[in-house]
Amino acid sequence: MNILVVARHPGGGIRTYFRYVYGEKVMSDVSITFLTPKTDSMESIYQGLGNVAKVCRSKNTLFSLFKGLLRLLLQRPDLVHSHGFTAAIITSIPAVLLRVPHVATTHDVFLPDQFKGMKGRVKRWLIGTLLKTCTVINPVGRDAMLNMKETYPRLGEGNRIAEIRNGIDSSFFMTDQVRDLRAESSIPDSALLAGFFGRFMAQKGFGLLVEAVERMKDSQLPIYVACFGWGGFIREEQAALEARGLTEYFHFFPATDEMPAALRGVDIVVMPSRWEACPLLPMEAMVAGTPVLGSDCIGLKEVIEDTPSLMFPQGSVDDLIAQLKYFKEHQPAIKEECVAFRPEAADRFDVGHTAKSLHAIYSRMTQ
Template identity: 30%
Template sequence: MSDPGSEPGGSIRRVEVIAPNFKRRLSGVTSTIIQLVPEQARSLGIRALGPGLPAHLPKLSWLALPGLWQKPNGRPFRIWHARRNVEMLPGILLRDVLRMPLRLVFTSASQRRHTAYTRWLIARMDAVIATSSRTSAYLGVPSKVVTHGIDQTRFRPAESRETARAALGLEPSLRTLGCFGRVRRQKGTDLFVEAMIGLLPHHPGWQAIVAGRATAEHHGFEAELRQRVEAAGLTSRILFVGEHRDIERWYQALDLFVAPQRWEGFGLTPLEAMSTGVPVVAADVGVFSDVVTPETGTIFPPGDLPALIAACERWMADDTAREAAVGAALAKARAEFPLSREAEAINAVYERLWREGR
């Protein structure tokens, strides 16, 4: 899709919604934008704005920003849909200081009490979306609950897990557990590593992968985990594979996914795993207990290493139950997590604002 900021003839008027993404680092928020914007673009003029976004995404040029003083075609104003503080504040400045015809929408996934500054920002939004009922309870303002969906054309089962593993340079004959996300204590990466150090010596047919990036302040944390793996003699079976934007290929290599977070706002990874037909062991944080059922995996208390080990071992030891969970996870994901449902619900929030604006 072409960039309205680079076209002549005032094509900025075709842009009805802007989805800013002002953090270059890959995160759950960025992943949400990458998945949602193309789906929303099927029915409205939406563009992402910011650095580090993939080339295929419909984007707005920074040079097009002065055009925001113009109203979009057929709309009383344009929507600025923020998902972080760093995106709410510019929207307020554009609307209230520069007087651009904008209305501001904020999506919150956080399940904790907000700072006074964040509450100040949220209070100035024209509409607020919460990704779960738990999240809504922390907002202090009226909100619409819209749970996340998954792009199921991207996250889908592999025809062969062995082939998927071989394509990634993994040992194809070994069943595989995975833990994906930023490498840090909050994400429970250390719990996963400790669980694997305890389990893999007793399960020689399995290997484990940690996919994700450690930012500068967490390099020491990752280095310590690698040292533990080396000391256990498991460097060939507990692999740190780094950050990948084609993460769907890594899900396709898995037999079991582990989400060991100590805290999480929403958490997309179990949904992505289930959409790929992978059973999930997850901590009881975010929306995980709403997503993972006894038929599709196991929920364990956050931070409880023995419970995590027991849950993983149960699925590792029972091939029949695990394969049944594959079908159950995929069926639940297809029924409850389609990306189109999320896009339609968000677009309905926009439409309500436009109706009220007229």
């Protein structure tokens, strides 16, 4: 099967999807042509996959991407697979005109206040109209699917929407290596060490964690945070921490390829997100055996419910603090439960399930 894969914004989640899903053995009979803007971060993805037939690097403009898309669609691939809403919209009309089947994987969700006012209503109508041209719309999780159907009820007609939950390379996170982050940062053994592994943007709720740390710093349970996040407003966040006198409680580490060891180096992974589509981080932490404390926001709740993970109402710093205190009081028992859950988490979240389901869609559409 000759598949054209298109992405306008191949960020962390989409890059990881490419590496995990297209690297699975079931995808060995798929020949992929990638069309993405030229970025250094994508080069290692291309090189790490054995089924890449061609890589086309566009300039970082919509026009350049669209021009490259037209040229490649005229070469008649068996189907085109777009990733992200922007790529889906760009691909929709030319795919219909050239009669190339189109799978659109959506890696985000629609927010309640996204389509306010007349301009918002027009934008909503336009997006819905273009998405309706897709052969298959593939949200990356149950919550994302429900969000799609609630936003655009008519898109659910005719089995156009096919949910396939995100997955991870479980075997990579089943190791027992531990990074001694306490020693690296001189954090007291008695203190609670939380891990923040998200981007520094409003969506990830870093500010809520900062507020919790500030309120707990003078208590009998101060919280220290190991930050492995990146991008967004990291410099602004660091400056704000210094202004609030919280620098000693937040330790920033460079990006690492040894994520399992880093995850196992913290007591608990904290995800105070405001919304998610279907996040990989809690899956990775649970397979590594590290407890997770996450908000009950869309996307995240789906992953951590029915697991040993802890949950708190999205946006509530009081409940976040209460759950941190509860974890500290019951840490040995919760940790034991999380370690026992590792095999089940490894099976539940393994990317093999994702790849097989996607391959089945490919096969059905190219017969």
